[in-house]
Amino acid sequence: MVLYVLKRVLQAAGVMLFVAFISFVLFNYVGDPVNNMVGQEATIEDREALRERLGLNDPVVVQFSRFVAHALEGHFGISYRLQRPVKDLIAERLPATLELVFSSAILALALGIPLGIYTGLHRDTWLSRLILSSSLAGVSLPTFVIGILLIYVFSVSLNLLPSYGRGEVVQITGSWSTGFLTVSGWKAIILPSITLCLYQLTLILRIVRAEMMEVLLTDYIKFARARGLTDRAINFGHALKNTLVPVITVTGLQIGSLIAFSIITETVFQWPGMGFLFIQAVHFADVPIMAAYMVLVALFFVIINLIVDLLYFVVDPRLRIERTVTIG
Amino acid sequence: MALLEVDRLRIEFPTRRGVLVAVDDISFSIDQGEVLGVVGESGAGKSITGAAIIGLLEPPGQIAHGTIRLQGQQINGLPNEAMRRIRGAKIGVIFQDPLTSLNPLYTIGRQLVQTITTHTDLTTSQARDRAIDLLNEVGIPAAKRRIDSYPHEFSGGMRQRVVIALALCAKPGLIIADEPTTALDVSIQAQIISLLRRLCQEHRTAIMLITHDMGVIAETADRVAVMYAGRIAEIGPLRDVVKNPKHPYTVGLMDSIPVIEEENDELAHIKGAMPGLQEIPLGCSFNPRCPDAFDQCRRERPDLMPTGNPNQVAACWKYDGTTNND
């Protein structure tokens, strides 16, 4: 068990190192960082001095180690465009993104799992068919179309919900600002989180449904029925628990992609999060922000994966046993 | 009064290409504490007869007509909830594959306790004591410790013992065992069968023992029902059916016992194969393969009829109206 966790943590560290390397390459070789920093009229000597000062003349290995060391402390240099430390910019934007992703994930799970169970248990009711066909819309319509549709209906036509921004935010502890403490904050997050969650909701619904249908055909469910256990105990105990491993896998991956997908949603709703920051950075080739964003998103993915791996342990006893003992 | 009475049971599968009759008008009964062996080739309808008795026919399968009575009370057509209370409590079931019959994510103790508390008023801790007793009874060593193990920590034979404990845990009067040893190692099969028989004798539990294995039947059963293409060809006391079979199909079956024991479904002395559900011939379904078939056999379906021996009945025109045939 400890060994398994250790292995996973090492793997995660390896992945992070690889991502750091890519973003390091991006940092140093996409355009000339010196060019990006000095004005038009700098002399060759000025440039050379800056190169030396930035350590750009050091061997690559030294430069990379320095990059990693800085990254570990959260330093990714200074934004070319905004002339502020990337660390501060990200810290300002992180809460908005995480709150959006968090609400979308909760929505996707809170709706996806029950709907998946329902449609898995009651395959042929009209309600199941309705749920399934409308969920198809969730995967087939692009995010921005859904976002714009929602804005058109709820903001423009009905004038119920704001179409952009986070509403009023309240500052708690240092740089963390939350929209969850004001009414306008709650109103503002509704449309973006619905937009963002639809795709994941559909996937979770479908995987729960498919797994449920498969598990219900297994011998141990038949045997549980033959022992006269209640439908409740069978469906929500025996069956549901056996769908959990694949569902956890998919859910974990999907929460990771929520962070990535949020770029589009944040752009549509002018949501002041990291994704929005990233898109702007791309426009202006603001490499430090891009590099930092990449590393951060990778970090989230890796952490979520680690959690998923640990959850497997909680769910499936077959993994907990390092050496299978059999008697007989 | 018999414990279980099945009367003119007919099971159908409506399909797009018409209705398939998988079990056609079968009648039999099982007394308290009696072991009824049910034999027949693959597809004869043994398993779905068992499924119908416990009310778990898989749709689109349905009981078209007939009655199933347990202790005199009709149980087919009961509401789901009433039927659920009978399953496990009054009729236990053992399936073929112990490796897949247990939920891999729950300890065997949890599965036992849950089944016991579902059917009795025992508290969880009383149920746990009962579960430990049961595990001891079915021969799980160190039951007190092993009760908290997961299914994958047991071997196949041990798992089938757990399955038997699960089937017996609410003390049902009848166990339907559908090929309980087919998936097991040959060396373990005999142990499991004798365990099952011993337990059922102690508890006066009747068994409907479905199997391909005449050897198992010969060791265990009190009476034997031979099924062919959805019907019962012959039914009678073990000794009579084995030593003095009446139906030509049973005769062929008994002649080929050594072949069957080698797990070969081909019947050495009967040419051809059992017809599929769509191609069951007019008259006696066995007539194309029957060495003794005559005209009536190709026109009319024989019901079970007396064969001279009062306890042994066969569905064969040879015995029509002849009580003094033997």
Ligand SMILES: Nc1ncnc2c1ncn2[C@@H]1O[C@H](COP(=O)(O)OP(=O)(O)OP(=O)(O)O)[C@@H](O)[C@H]1O
């Ligand atoms: N869902 C279904 N639709 C149509 N026919 C079915 C269905 N399920 C079972 N049958 C048919 O019912 C018949 C009896 O099946 P059953 O499983 O009872 O056979 P069996 O005697 O138990 O055979 P085996 O020894 O292989 O277990 C078979 O001919 C099978 O094709």
Ligand SMILES: [Mg+2]
């Ligand atoms: Mg069968």
